[in-house]
Each structure stands twice: as C-alpha cells, then as structure tokens.
Amino acid sequence: MSYPASAAGSVFNNGHGSPQIAFTPGDATVSYNGTTYNLLQVHFHSPSEETIEGDAPALDAHFVHASDEGALLVIGVMYDPCEVTSVPLLTTALDNYEGFTSDAPQDVTVPDLSTVIPTDVEFYTFPGSLTTPPCTGGLQWFVASAPQCATEPQIAALKAVGAAAGLDPEIGNARRPTMPLNDRSLTLTKATRAAGDAEAPSTTGSSGIALGLTAIVAAGAAVLI
Numbered sequence: 347m348s349y350p351a352s353a354a355g356s357v358f359n360n361g362h363g364s365p366q367i368a369f370t371p372g373d374a375t376v377s378y379n380g381t382t383y384n385l386l387q388v389h390f391h392s393p394s395e396e397t398i399e400g401d402a403p404a405l406d407a408h409f410v411h412a413s414d415e416g417a418l419l420v421i422g423v424m425y426d427p428c429e430v431t432s433v434p435l436l437t438t439a440l441d442n443y444e445g446f447t448s449d450a451p452q453d454v455t456v457p458d459l460s461t462v463i464p465t466d467v468e469f470y471t472f473p474g475s476l477t478t479p480p481c482t483g484g485l486q487w488f489v490a491s492a493p494q495c496a497t498e499p500q501i502a503a504l505k506a507v508g509a510a511a512g513l514d515p516e517i518g519n520a521r522r523p524t525m526p527l528n529d530r531s532l533t534l535t536k537a538t539r540a541a542g543d544a545e546a547p548s549t550t551g552s553s554g555i556a557l558g559l560t561a562i563v564a565a566g567a568a569v570l571i
C-alpha cells in the first residue's frame with residue numbers, strides 16, 4: 347500500500363448522502379496480487395454498511411480504487427465514537443463540503459493520508475459487487491476487521507449531511523440490503539504500508555472463520571459505490 351503523507355483532492359456532493367473526495371489517479375495506490383490499483387475516491391456511510399456480528403458501527407469510509415484495466419478494489423474502514431480528538435480525513439471532507447445546494451468541487455489537501463488505512467488490524471477480503479445498478483460484480487473488497495475511532499461531532503456532522511439530503515438518519519444514506527454469503531470464499535489478510543503487495547491470506551474459506559464474518563461479508567456486498 348502506497349499512500350502519501352498528503353494528497354490533493356476535491357470534495358463534492360456524491361448525491362448519495364455523503365461528501366466525496368476525488369483523488370488524482372496514481373497519487374495513492376494499493377498493490378494486490380501483482381496489480382496496482384489507483385485510489386479514485388473516498389466516500390462515507392452512516393451508519394456503516396458493513397456490520398460486525400450484526401451490529402453496524404457508526405460510520406464507514408469506502409476507499410475506491412481502480413486498475414489501469416478497470417478492475418475495482420474497495421477498502422472499507424469502519425468507525426465508532428471513541429477517544430480521539432479528530433479524524434483528519436473526516437475533517438477535510440466535512441469542512442470543505444458545500445452541501446447539497448452546490449455541485450462545485452472544493453479543492454483540498456488531504457492530510458495524514460498515509461495513516462487512514464490501519465495496518466494493525468486484519469482485513470476480510472472477498473469478491474463483491476457494486477451496489478448501485480447494475481450492481482456489477484467483479485470487484486475485490488477489503489474490510490478492516492475492527493472499527494477505528496472517530497469523534498461524536500464528526501459522526502453527527504456526517505449524519506447531518508444525510509439528513510440534509512432528506513435521508514432518515516436512523517436508516518442512513520442509501521444502502522442496499524445485505525446479501526447472503528452464498529459460496530463466496532473469504533480470506534483474512536493484512537495491509538502493509540509502503541511498496542509491496544498485501545501479505546498472503548492467512549485463512550481461506552468461510553467455514554474456518556468465526557461467526558460474524560458472514561455478517562461482514564453480507565454487508566460488504568451491500569456497499570454503495
């Protein structure tokens with residue numbers, strides 16, 4: 347994983363109840379199975395679309411990547427309110443967000459980008475699909491197995507964005523219903539910073555993984571791109 351300390355981006359209304367930050371392809375990349383994926387954008391959902399044993403954390407961020415050949419890779423990071431003074435990524439998105447009355451992107455510099463993907467937790471990885479029609483399959487999901495910390499005001503501000511769009515804050519912004527695991531395999535892996543591929547999966551298949559993973563996979567397929 348090669349995310350720089352900071353990167354230029356632009357914040358805009360993604361039309362799905364979230365500010366979205368677009369990045370210049372190539373500024374931040376992830377390498378997986380020998381393919382390089384460029385970070386295209388990050389957006390948010392509140393509550394999280396991913397769940398852990400049926401519980402949805404307060405917030406999630408989806409980092410959407412694409413290879414030069416068009417293959418997609420999404421990293422999901424969940425957040426709960428806990429002891430942290432701020433999350434710079436959220437601050438950048440919220441402070442520069444023009445709201446639903448303007449479509450004008452705001453140019454920003456995203457700070458602390460190199461630390462937004464946790465490397466001290468495992469990631470569930472599985473094949474998934476887009477959640478907006480045509481719900482195209484064929485993208486690879488990575489979901490951090492443990493929620494990170496965000497502040498109550500930041501979570502409240504994200505919910506307010508959805509509310510301003512006319513969405514029920516208790517339901518959250520547009521979410522597709524969770525999907526069954528079916529026969530999709532699921533693996534655990536860890537992200538590593540700097541150059542190099544993700545480490546080889548440490549576990550393969552759904553049967554050997556504890557409960558809760560089914561819920562995560564189910565929700566993982568439900569993410570709105």
Ligand SMILES: [Zn+2]
Pocket residue numbers: 389390391408569570571
């Ligand atoms: Zn999403």
